[in-house]
Amino acid sequence: xxxxxxxxxxxxxxxxxxxxxxxxxxxxxxxxxxxxxxxxxxxxxxxxxxxxxxxxxxxxxxxxxxxxxxxxxxxxxxxxxxxxxxxxxxxxxxxxxxxxxxxxxxxxxxxxxxxxxxxxxxxxxxxxxxxxxxxxxxxxxxxxxxxxxxxxxxxxxxxxxxxxxxxxxxxxxxxxxxxxxxxxxxxxxxxxxxxxxxxxxxxxxxxxxxxxxxxxxxxxxxxxxxxxxxxxxxxxxxxxxxxxxxxxxxxxxxxxxxxxxxxxxxxxxxxxxxxxxxxxxxxxxxxxxxxxxxxxxxxxxxxxxxxxxxxxxxxxxxxxxxxxxxxxxxxxxxxxxxxxxxxxxxxxxxxxxxxxxxxxxxxxxxxxxxxxxxxxxxxxxxxxxxxxxxxxxxxxxxxxxxxxxxxxxxxxxxxxxxxxxxxxxxxxxxxxxxxxxxxxxxxxxxxxxxxxxxx
Amino acid sequence: xxxxxxxxxxxxxxxxxxxxxxxxxxxxxxxxxxxxxxxxxxxxxxxxxxxxxxxxxxxxxxxxxxxxxxxxxxxxxxxxxxxxxxxxxxxxxxxxxxxxxxxxxxxxxxxxxxxxxxxxxxxxxxxxxxxxxxxxxxxxxxxxxxxxxxxxxxxxxxxxxxxxxxxxxxxxxxxxxxxxxxxxxxxxxxxxxxxxxxxxxxxxxxxxxxxxxxxxxxxxxxxxxxxxxxxxxxxxxxxxxxxxxxxxxxxxxxxxxxxxxxxxxxxxxxxxxxxxxxxxxxxxxxxxxxxxxxxxxxxxxxxxxxxxxxxxxxxxxxxxxxxxxxxxxxxxxxxxxxxxxxxxxxxxxxxxxxxxxxxxxxxxxxxxxxxxxxxxxxxxxxxxxxxxxxxxxxxxxxxxxxxxxxxxxxxxxxxxxxxxxxxxxxxxxxxxxxxxxxxxxxxxxxxxxxxxxxx
Numbered sequence: 035x036x037x038x039x040x041x042x043x044x045x046x047x048x049x050x051x052x053x054x055x056x057x058x059x060x061x062x063x064x065x066x067x068x069x070x071x072x073x074x075x076x077x078x079x080x081x082x083x084x085x086x087x088x089x090x091x092x093x094x095x096x097x098x099x100x101x102x103x104x105x106x107x108x109x110x111x112x113x114x115x116x117x118x119x120x121x122x123x124x125x126x127x128x129x130x131x132x133x134x135x136x137x138x139x140x141x142x143x144x145x146x147x148x149x150x151x152x153x154x155x156x157x158x159x160x161x162x163x164x165x166x167x168x169x170x171x172x173x174x175x176x177x178x179x180x181x182x183x184x185x186x187x188x189x190x191x192x193x194x195x196x197x198x199x200x201x202x203x204x205x206x207x208x209x210x211x212x213x214x215x216x217x218x219x220x221x222x223x224x225x226x227x228x229x230x231x232x233x234x235x236x237x238x239x240x241x242x243x244x245x246x247x248x249x250x251x252x253x254x255x256x257x258x259x260x261x262x263x264x265x266x267x268x269x270x271x272x273x274x275x276x277x278x279x280x281x282x283x284x285x286x287x288x289x290x291x292x293x294x295x296x297x298x299x300x301x302x303x304x305x306x307x308x309x310x311x312x313x314x315x316x317x318x319x320x321x322x323x324x325x326x327x328x329x330x331x332x333x334x335x336x337x338x339x340x341x342x343x344x345x346x347x348x349x350x351x352x353x354x355x356x357x358x359x360x361x362x363x364x365x366x367x368x369x370x371x372x373x374x375x376x377x378x379x380x381x382x383x384x385x386x387x388x389x390x391x392x393x394x395x396x397x398x399x400x401x402x403x404x405x406x407x408x409x410x411x412x413x414x415x416x417x418x419x420x421x422x423x424x425x426x427x428x429x430x431x432x433x434x435x436x437x438x439x440x441x442x443x444x445x446x447x448x449x450x451x452x453x454x455x456x457x458x459x460x461x462x463x464x465x466x467x468x469x470x471x472x473x474x475x476x477x478x479x480x481x482x483x484x485x486x487x488x489x
Numbered sequence: 490x491x492x493x494x495x496x497x498x499x500x501x502x503x504x505x506x507x508x509x510x511x512x513x514x515x516x517x518x519x520x521x522x523x524x525x526x527x528x529x530x531x532x533x534x535x536x537x538x539x540x541x542x543x544x545x546x547x548x549x550x551x552x553x554x555x556x557x558x559x560x561x562x563x564x565x566x567x568x569x570x571x572x573x574x575x576x577x578x579x580x581x582x583x584x585x586x587x588x589x590x591x592x593x594x595x596x597x598x599x600x601x602x603x604x605x606x607x608x609x610x611x612x613x614x615x616x617x618x619x620x621x622x623x624x625x626x627x628x629x630x631x632x633x634x635x636x637x638x639x640x641x642x643x644x645x646x647x648x649x650x651x652x653x654x655x656x657x658x659x660x661x662x663x664x665x666x667x668x669x670x671x672x673x674x675x676x677x678x679x680x681x682x683x684x685x686x687x688x689x690x691x692x693x694x695x696x697x698x699x700x701x702x703x704x705x706x707x708x709x710x711x712x713x714x715x716x717x718x719x720x721x722x723x724x725x726x727x728x729x730x731x732x733x734x735x736x737x738x739x740x741x742x743x744x745x746x747x748x749x750x751x752x753x754x755x756x757x758x759x760x761x762x763x764x765x766x767x768x769x770x771x772x773x774x775x776x777x778x779x780x781x782x783x784x785x786x787x788x789x790x791x792x793x794x795x796x797x798x799x800x801x802x803x804x805x806x807x808x809x810x811x812x813x814x815x816x817x818x819x820x821x822x823x824x825x826x827x828x829x830x831x832x833x834x835x836x837x838x839x840x841x842x843x844x845x846x847x848x849x850x851x852x853x854x855x856x857x858x859x860x861x862x863x864x865x866x867x868x869x870x871x872x873x874x875x876x877x878x879x880x881x882x883x884x885x886x887x888x889x890x891x892x893x894x895x896x897x898x899x900x901x902x903x904x905x906x907x908x909x910x911x912x913x914x915x916x917x918x919x920x921x922x923x924x925x926x927x928x929x930x931x932x933x934x935x936x937x938x939x940x941x942x943x944x
Contacts, residue, residue, distance in 0.1 A: 202666075213774050214729075214774045216675050217673065217674050218672065218674075218675070219670070219671065221669040274669075318668075319669045
């Protein structure tokens with residue numbers, strides 16, 4: 035088999051699969067994309083239990099490569115920071131980055147349809163919808179499918195197979211039995227439930243649309259992200275059971291009302307469909323999935339959630355999957371379509387970054403549900419922004435490294451640990467809460483920290 | 490369904506499955522045992538790639554419950570300690586426990602056949618060999634099988650199903666898709682290969698049969714355990730690749746000979762079939778498998794390697810599986826066959842112990858391949874034995890807790906961490922290498938440590 039043969043089979047036409055199809059088609063590959071669901075353009079997009087997407091720098095770069103960033107920017111809503119809601123209804127705003135920097139709320143369904151549309155405009159790319167992947171025959175580069183309408187089975191052979199079929203990947207299942215395949219799926223003790231915040235009568239948003247709203251309550255929280263139709267998608271994250279506040283205790287209308295009245299009183303007026311939503315929407319789990327290797331020889335590669343599914347708390351799941359595509363696109367350029375090289379390098383270098391963003395996402399849950407309500411935490415954020423402004427060449431806060439840069443996640447994770455130590459030292463300065471601005475001691479501590487790191 | 494109905498289906502007639510069948514049959518259960526392989530009593534035992542078993546206290550207790558401990562003791566070979574072989578061929582002996590304490594080398598095949606024999610003597614127990622488990626239908630308590638001889642499929646329903654089908658459990662696969670099922674399989678970067686050390690012409694052992702032999706070489710090692718026929722089963726543990734010494738470099742007879750000559754020269758005379766063995770025997774991987782929960786409601790339970798497969802370096806894999814059976818047997822007694830209670834308690838309390846022994850086994854690899862060659866490590870062991878003798882009520886070395894006691898593994902793991910701290914303090918005493926015996930300072934440090942722990 036020619037390792038440079040320009041033909042590819044993609045299993046899964048979700049966000050990552052359809053983006054990856056575009057990038058391959060642009061480079062002249064003959065691409066076949068098989069997808070379990072029917073064509074969302076005719077069948078309608080079945081969203082299910084998806085939390086809204088927050089597009090950030092890594093995601094945008096991939097969309098630029100696909101040439102559809104402009105189209106998505108038109109319907110994306112910038113969120114410039116977090117808006118914390120206290121129990122008393124007080125609002126506190128904390129910017130995500132510098133002036134003008136934002137993450138963007140986008141609809142999963144709309145984005146997926148745009149990606150499928152642009153992909154479908156290539157003559158060398160074909161979609162096959164309603165095709166269930168039954169498994170792979172690794173030795174012969176073959177995937178077995180079942181047409182869900184006709185029941186007909188088929189086997190598709192390809193020199194290059196990409197598994198982009200998400201967290202519960204059927205392609206990955208075929209790798210599970212290989213000797214030395216490392217795999218873990220790990221669930222949080224938390225579930226989440228979607229709640230709908232409708233628009234005002236005039237179609238406008240009922241709360242500030244340019245922020246990601248958080249109701250942090252220690253070991254649980256609610257969040258809300260804006261939609262273009264004036265609504266918000268709210269999500270409650272709560273332990274399943276075994277805690278004073280848990281889904282297991284919210285079985286009756288009375289219990290649900292009392293829970294929201296006690297913990298989220300300012301949300302009750304904007305959740306008119308609370309009780310119906312609570313019953314109709316499922317309580318879903320939150321998994322982190324890691325595996326290695328991501329490939330079988332130079333023939334099959336997992337990308338996106340199929341390789342690394344993470345919890346949603348850093349808003350990086352889709353961004354990480356899209357970055358996979360960008361990196362692979364750059365490797366295609368560099369290694370001139372030599373897939374033995376491309377897959378080898380990607381598998382060797384990218385897994386540590388996927389593990390790092392998985393860890394970052396898990397840690398950010400604690401930050402969102404608990405720390406953002408802590409004045410000392412907010413002080414750290416403010417000092418971080420101050421240092422970034424004063425020393426733009428040498429200091430970039432962890433959140434910005436993850437969200438507004440292309441720094442590898444594993445490097446950002448390490449930098450974050452060093453920054454924690456810096457903040458510990460700065461916060462040890464006498465009366466720092468009241469005198470951090472233009473305090474020469476802060477600069478001294480910072481320069482000393484920098485010197486140690488460079489030394 | 491009656492939670493006390495005395496009927497059970499066991500999938501897997503390996504060591505744990507057949508022992509568990511005996512314990513259930515003894516309590517009057519109607520037991521059906523399905524096994525993939527043919528009856529080993531007629532077909533011969535297919536050992537494959539198994540490292541010898543080292544039976545210790547936890548395993549013996551379970552065999553006592555089954556009533557076959559006497560029969561196994563007759564053919565078990567006591568190993569009273571480790572015999573380390575240096576590159577120069579020097580031997581160092583380090584006892585495992587106190588005078589007379591030993592772990593016992595037993596043959597997996599022989600033990601399994603004995604267990605099947607005793608199980609088969611119960612009228613209320615039936616074996617079904619050559620039956621491949623195709624999966625479980627959890628909702629209806631059903632397991633689907635295929636008769637490997639006739640190809641006939643059958644579905645067996647039972648109020649209580651036990652998955653004892655080992656590290657690659659087919660029963661467990663049916664749990665994988667349940668929401669919130671946590672699972673991980675993690676491989677070491679090491680492989681192992683079995684090598685045969687034949688007996689002398691007169692049938693006796695060529696090296697001391699009452700020890701577990703180790704050739705510790707830093708990041709790799711060879712071990713050997715005695716068999717009743719005068720032979721030893723040797724096992725080489727070595728990185729697969731990426732290291733100076735690795736399986737990938739042992740492709741030619743010259744390379745294999747040179748490797749053994751350099752690192753294990755004293756073993757060459759006792760490995761006359763080295764080159765044939767090296768080619769004929771596979772290089773196998775070493776996995777740790779963890780999952781939770783181990784059950785589906787009160788209907789299905791995983792036991793043994795199906796629930797918790799570990800690396801072999803603490804000699805606890807089979808012992809831990811047998812201890813599962815002992816604990817369940819005691820829970821049956823305590824909860825009077827109320828399976829809702831039994832499975833709830835077992836699942837809640839046993840998983841932490843399985844995770845602890847998995848960690849202990851991983852750590853012991855470093856101990857065996859590296860630390861046992863370190864005089865300071867041996868000194869710790871000697872001081873530990875001394876403290877145990879002097880303070881038998883208050884000090885039991887970690888190894889003895891794991892191997893010669895029924896202390897829960899998780900408790901032993903914690904005790905081990907505290908003991909490490911104690912030894913750090915004792916080894917800080919001036920000139921300790923030469924004056925630890927009857928040194929009052931050692932006793933002072935010990936009593937202070939004990940006081941802190943009790944305080």
